[in-house]
Amino acid sequence: MKAIQDYFVPWVKGIPMYVSGHIELAWRQPELHRMMSNENPNPPSAKVQEAIQKYGAMANRYPDQGLVVRSKIAEINGLDGPKNVMIGNGSSEVFDNIFRCFLQVGEEVIQHTPCFGIYKLRCNILGGKLVSVPMIYADKELKFNVDAILAAITDKTKIIVVANPNNPSGNFMNAEDFAKIAETGIPFIVDEAYVEFAGLEKSQVGLIKKYKNVLITRTLSKAYGLAGMRFGYALGHEEVIGQISAALLPWNVGTIPMWAALAALEDIEGLTERVEFNNREVAYIENALSDIPGFIVFHSAANYILFDGSGTGKAGDDLVAFVQERGIILRPQSTMYGQNGWWRLTLGTQEENRMAVEAIRAFYA
Template sequence: MDDPRKQAPSASATVRFRPEIVSAAAYRQGRPAPEGGFKLSSNENPFPPLPSVVAAIEGAAQEVNRYPDASAAGLVARLARLNHVADEQIAVGPGSIAVLHQLVTAVAGAGDEIVYAWRSFEGYPSVVTLTGATAVQVPLTAEGVHDLDAMLAAITDRTRAVLLCSPNNPTGLTLGHDDVERFVASAPRDVLIVIDEAYVEFVRDDEAVNGLAIIADHPNVVTLRTLSKAYGLAGLRVGYAVGHPEVIAAVRASGLPFELSSIAIEAAKAALDAREDLTDQIDEIVARRHQIEAGLTDQGWALPDSQGNFVWLPIGARTEWAADVLEAQGIIARVFPEGIRVTVGERESIEPLLTATAEIVRGLSESAETAS
């Protein structure tokens, strides 16, 4: 029987919402896997949390009746040591996307513009929309990397920030360090340049951009990093920015108090203290990435050189069909109009993944023969 206390909603709300919020598409989370399958749709670390991290969580849970340290001083100090910077150059928040929102909020509002490559991280449009600024999306090159020349040309007097994603999510390609140095040197000094390095721990390309090496000489540059991926804290959401103290002060002022819970703070501190143990996990994920890429290359795939904890299948118009083939093997991946992103997951997921991708290759080949 229906609860008589429940009231049906009125036909329409009378609240006046911002038009851009009403029309905005909500962020789509990666789909969960069915029982016995593999969730390779969210770029998560497949390893369970370390015992020391679990112990820190359990310890912090005993004091959740108290507010956390709003400054997260112990966490900030560890991150500063890790990145060889001063404490005042670190800002933390509930995931790097939240810190990015604080950054953009600090510099942009209605009438301003934010430039970023597309396709790139799906959270970028939401961040821009929430600030009231206008998104200026610059298409990737045919190779799937940022077109830095076109992005530079897209900067106008209204541009307040440029977002660079390296490795790019979802294509996995990095930006060259020298290329970014030239870009930064050519861009206006009053435009904030954010280098999103959420997957930096998985990068093995010596030529890839190192945001930390750029911020030292360019106070308008900030690098974003996260503990959600390599450090296995996706469920607790801890990210941070590294930049000039004045920029970081503005980031901190743009955030809300107590955004990081005491549990997240203590877990992050424990994960950083166990960095050597996590390095073994990271190396294993990279080894699995190489194994998957080798198998895909043998099947005939033309792959971008992914430097993240995922691979990119540039399928094009038949992504939905290919996703169904993957799902039939228990593989749930992230589907985009241009291709499919597959997270490097459990070792046991590699064989069914390569079985499915071989079937996709056969299907694409048969379709091409039929069309000809």
């Protein structure tokens, strides 16, 4: 008799469950200040909470395919209708669904690093090969390197993914560079998880009218503040969205998330308040930390800020540990570009941001 391990497909065998240590910690110790996971510090608006209550009372019913919320999303983005929109349990599930439709074992996904970790996780579980193309670190900036992305393409490349703005660097790629990648015809995902903080004018959604291979992904976890609700979506050409939607789990998005999402999308005032709060506080933190000698602040168009404190001679991990002793969780970053001074902060409430600035300045003093 074969052991159970021998029945697993080889590319899944040995992969552990993904556990986000800092999120686990934050739920175990709710007194800690959560400034590590690019969440929104503001709770859902009254209108969204009302929808949650209303549809909570109907949770005995199966959800439909989300035609109402998909139509609203199409309208906001100037698209024809729900056939241009696929919804998922957070954009993480949207990536998974797209990856499963394009990637076979041994085929390649190109990502631009440093970047969000989900592309790697979903690639690995399918037995794909992840190709990481580094951004260029020069002039105190992390710059997109489209030429290197194009040079990394092989006949096995099935997906290219670029986050815009990028996490953790917080910046946008130049608008003209998107067409260069789109022109290759390779499925090209533009991850716009944070685009609402800068405004939809910065979106690349217009590309999908010209290029069938371009997919735009979004989430309500960030500017809309619904990370715990799990709602994300993809925008694309109707043929492509239709084909990818064939791989969706039936009823993948629950009744409560889809109606809460609709309420959030309709609550323009709620979004505006959150975006204005965020952008004001990002400017405050960037300013408050900009004069530390040897310290690099990466200007952010999102709700997190990346820092390189290598020039101070102090390690990023030590900063994160020091601040955590004062009750604030930040996000360490691995060693990058041969330097270990990196770390990232997510915006908290006004009070939390001031506490964090004080603790960070005390560490570098």
